[in-house]
Amino acid sequence: MQAALRTLGLPANDAYVDEIMRQYDANRDGSVDFGEFRRYVAAKEAAIRAAFAALDVDADGEVSQAELTMAMRRAGCALQGQDLPKLAGVCRSGYP
Numbered sequence: 641m642q643a644a645l646r647t648l649g650l651p652a653n654d655a656y657v658d659e660i661m662r663q664y665d666a667n668r669d670g671s672v673d674f675g676e677f678r679r680y681v682a683a684k685e686a687a688i689r690a691a692f693a694a695l696d697v698d699a700d701g702e703v704s705q706a707e708l709t710m711a712m713r714r715a716g717c718a719l720q721g722q723d724l725p726k727l728a729g730v731c732r733s734g735y736p
């Protein structure tokens with residue numbers, strides 16, 4: 641499980657593995673089968689969509705530089721000059 645988490649870029653520590661097993665090993669057989677894993681991925685995707693929707697204030701499917709600036713200010717972060725266009729480029733997405 642830890643190797644799979646590392647491959648996905650997720651925390652590969654015992655506490656995170658225990659949390660995943662507790663939440664997604666629905667039949668408590670000590671392993672996460674494909675169906676259980678799909679529920680894990682769906683939960684993560686829902687969280688990512690919610691985070692994106694919170695940034696995309698005008699709901700046009702993209703996070704603009706202005707939206708990103710507002711979000712960073714709300715979070716207490718102040719990005720400078722060339723950092724914002726780079727970050728806005730990373731956040732652009734065609735989510736449905």
Ligand SMILES: [Ca+2]
Pocket residue numbers: 664665666667668669670671672673676
């Ligand atoms: Ca299971």
Ligand SMILES: [Ca+2]
Pocket residue numbers: 695696697698699700701702703704707
């Ligand atoms: Ca937007």
